Amino acid sequence: ETGVTQSPTHLIKTRGQQVTLRCSSQSGHNTVSWYQQALGQGPQFIFQYYREEENGRGNFPPRFSGLQFPNYSSELNVNALELDDSALYLCASSLVFGGPSTDTQYFGPGTRLTVL
Amino acid sequence: AQRVTQPEKLLSVFKGAPVELKCNYSYSGSPELFWYVQYSRQRLQLLLRHISRESIKGFTADLNKGETSFHLKKPFAQEEDSAMYYCALSSGGYQKVTFGTGTKLQVIP
Numbered sequence: 001e002t003g004v005t006q007s008p009t010h011l012i013k014t015r016g017q018q019v020t021l022r023c024s025s026q027s028g029h030n031t032v033s034w035y036q037q038a039l040g041q042g043p044q045f046i047f048q049y050y051r052e053e054e055n056g057r058g059n060f061p062p063r064f065s066g067l068q069f070p071n072y073s074s075e076l077n078v079n080a081l082e083l084d085d086s087a088l089y090l091c092a093s094s095l096v097f098g099g100p101s102t103d104t105q106y107f108g109p110g111t112r113l114t115v116l
Numbered sequence: 117a118q119r120v121t122q123p124e125k126l127l128s129v130f131k132g133a134p135v136e137l138k139c140n141y142s143y144s145g146s147p148e149l150f151w152y153v154q155y156s157r158q159r160l161q162l163l164l165r166h167i168s169r170e171s172i173k174g175f176t177a178d179l180n181k182g183e184t185s186f187h188l189k190k191p192f193a194q195e196e197d198s199a200m201y202y203c204a205l206s207s208g209g210y211q212k213v214t215f216g217t218g219t220k221l222q223v224i225p
Contacts, residue, residue, distance in 0.1 A: 004159075033213070042120075042202050042215030043160070056212050090160065105213070107160040 004093050004108035012114045013081050021076045021111045023091035031055075032074040033105060034066060035090040043090055049074055050096060078113075086115045118143040120205050122216035129193045130224045137188040137219050139177075139203030148206040149179055149186040150213070155199045163188075163201070173197070193223045 005024045013019050025032055031050045035043035045058035049068035063079040072093070078085055089112075092105035119142040129135055141147060151163040164172045166179040166186060177188045186203060203216040 035215075040217070042204075042217050043213075045212045045214065048212065058212065092160075104162055104165075109159050 006108040006111050010112045014116050017081050018079045023074045025072045025093035026106050029093035029095045031094045031096045033092045034076045037088040081115045118214045120216035122219050124219045126220045128222045132192050135190040135193045137201050139186045141184050141205050150204040151188050152202040153199050195223050198223045
């Protein structure tokens with residue numbers, strides 16, 4: 001069984017640029033959630049994808065968008081990067097039967113994004 | 117709006133001493149509460165959830181709806197318990213999980 005993986009590990013961008021972060025779900029999982037973790041803070045929910053559709057969103061602007069693919073891997077895209085977007089981005093996958101519900105989430109190691 | 121408060125950024129205890137990590141929440145419905153742990157150089161992982169009513173690594177947590185608390189307890193701290201602990205709350209029909217800011221537990225040998 002393969003755990004949740006994320007790429008890249010680290011990334012440096014400049015303000016105004018766009019970035020794509022990738023997440024590979026744990027084998028057999030059908031749901032992916034993305035979180036932003038600023039330094040010294042807990043993870044903040046960005047959005048969740050269930051069976052390739054967005055299934056809930058936190059308080060993040062539309063320039064944060066995502067995709068989930070048929071193999072349940074996922075991307076997080078951030079446009080028009082701002083300095084405050086510098087953070088650790090975590091994805092978490094889980095297996096949900098019959099519809100969205102709370103179940104154990106397995107986290108990836110994260111991608112550290114620095115915006116200069 | 118849902119909110120999770122962990123009042124202590126750092127909690128230092130001696131090995132063998134009891135541990136209590138505090139967590140208070142704000143939510144109008146019936147929440148699901150969790151404790152997540154992050155050991156040094158490891159990824160965030162679920163420690164326990166209130167609906168399971170289980171003890172993991174000697175830790176327990178009881179949901180007190182009257183006090184809106186979900187404190188994490190262990191009677192005798194061990195050095196390997198040193199880690200970052202996050203209390204989290206989930207609600208609604210999807211897995212939006214609201215995390216607290218975390219408490220760093222430091223167990224002194």
